[in-house]
Amino acid sequence: MAEKVTIATVARHARVSRQTVSNVINAPHIVRPETRQRVQDAIVTLGYRANQAARQMRTGRSRLIAVRIEPTRDGINGSVLDRFLHGLTETAEASGYRVMLYTAADDEREITAYGDLLSTYDLDGFVITGTDHGDPRTAWLAEREIPFVTFGRPWDHPQAHSWVDVDGAAGTAEATGHLIAAGHRHVGFLGWPAGSGVGDDRRAGWRRALLGAGVDPDGLDTGTEDGIAEGARTTRELLGRATPPTALVCASDSLALGALQTLRGAGTTLPVIGFDDTPVAAAIGLSSVSQPLGDAAARCVDLLTDLLDGPHRDPRQVLLRPALVLRHLA
């Protein structure tokens, strides 16, 4: 059997001290790139193993965080979480963490996935996306004192844990305000059915802006499932009302695309503003509310590493402001 490969073997091979090898393994970002590359090459060439285990024993950290990758739906709003995921991976790397993915079709199966992940990879923590009222996932993690941060607010208990979110209401209020400033009063809203945290928040911003301008929002509100077909159908319904809207603010780009389809079919144009600034919006010239996803991802990593460094610190909350991106369709 070949000689056992130790840190000393690696150090000798790479012509560095054992401390440098240890640094490359435990805190690679503090080692000069050329040296790091040389040491890593030695580690790979010599087949030095069990570093992860050794490091975990020394640091008590796996330096792994997990996040769910969303199933592909219509693909339009899916791009939001993909951009978040990219930002998360990039920022985590800069702090010496790696991102592990998992899938889950619903909350219950997501909790099963937590068990799988924690029992086999000894993860440091989770970034949980898409919170809703009475979220069983955060309850499960909190009960077991597993570090996590959510991208999305705990709608029932705003101070319950660390989270990062985007102020959706500020986004729809700004979109509505823009249309009011352009002379519109009857600004309709294509939203989701009442009851979801995110959906209610986006509706609240639109309502606030209309009420601020002295317009009664009640006859201009709608609630439907997300989707292009649903947006098209709801727009037809809105246009048939006693006081039809002269402009539209939407809770998603999918709904906005549906609205544009109906308007085109009816031979009319109204200004329409979407939400999420997806690639589809950019491609067709649809104005939309843009979430600062890279920033949100970076703050999630900040808050999570904060919890890992000091588990008994108070939870922290970060609410980011979205930006209205104006294009030729509104």
Added chain:
Amino acid sequence: MAEKVTIATVARHARVSRQTVSNVINAPHIVRPETRQRVQDAIVTLGYRANQAARQMRTGRSRLIAVRIEPTRDGINGSVLDRFLHGLTETAEASGYRVMLYTAADDEREITAYGDLLSTYDLDGFVITGTDHGDPRTAWLAEREIPFVTFGRPWDHPQAHSWVDVDGAAGTAEATGHLIAAGHRHVGFLGWPAGSGVGDDRRAGWRRALLGAGVDPDGLDTGTEDGIAEGARTTRELLGRATPPTALVCASDSLALGALQTLRGAGTTLPVIGFDDTPVAAAIGLSSVSQPLGDAAARCVDLLTDLLDGPHRDPRQVLLRPALVLRHLA
């Protein structure tokens, strides 16, 4: 100090045998869901640690595979790799593997990332995306005998290693054939500059179909960087040629969107077919060639686990056929 938590402690707490605990850790898919949940709960509750290290020692596997997450470009074609990533995560889970992400701005930095990942997480293997001529990444991995499979062909040496790819030429040939069957002869091609494996492949299918119909493709070919603006500019140039095209096949949906912009601006319509069947194509009714990304991801996992189970097996190659999705714009 508290009693050390061992497999026996977990077994006692979950009222199962030690073998069952071991199975939950090493092969969770063979354990009944209720039992698995109970054992995992015990592991998490008792804080049983170092499983990963223990398992690695027993099985020689970390059960982790790594894949790069692409930087966000215009976001239109980005959705292709996002859908691939989702499929990969889902299939890997079913085989007992997890997917770890990394980012890299170019090939050189990607190789640096391999070093980081291998020296700190002891990964089982890599899924490499976006191969090109003389790819330094696969050479680096092959030299070190690190298991990998590529999504994309090694264009210079088709049998060099295991890979999965989609037959792009078959896709553009089918798209061109569809337009020829509809009565077109001068089918133009919006492609990328010659020299890239993927781009040349997509061009080859279009050429083959035109030549098969007795049409000389030379005056109908273009090469430009990917992007909406580039597609718009190239279409203007094509329309000004001696024999302008009466229909267009494109190497990407971004180029196709640019073509549609120019055509709309010029007040004309021609059938246009894109490539990749992105959400944008679906949203605006653009016909496009669709890659079977879920299937491609699943085959990548198959081939990689095959290599892990029998490292000295011959490399295997899988070429999948794309599908032409027809919509109202062509």
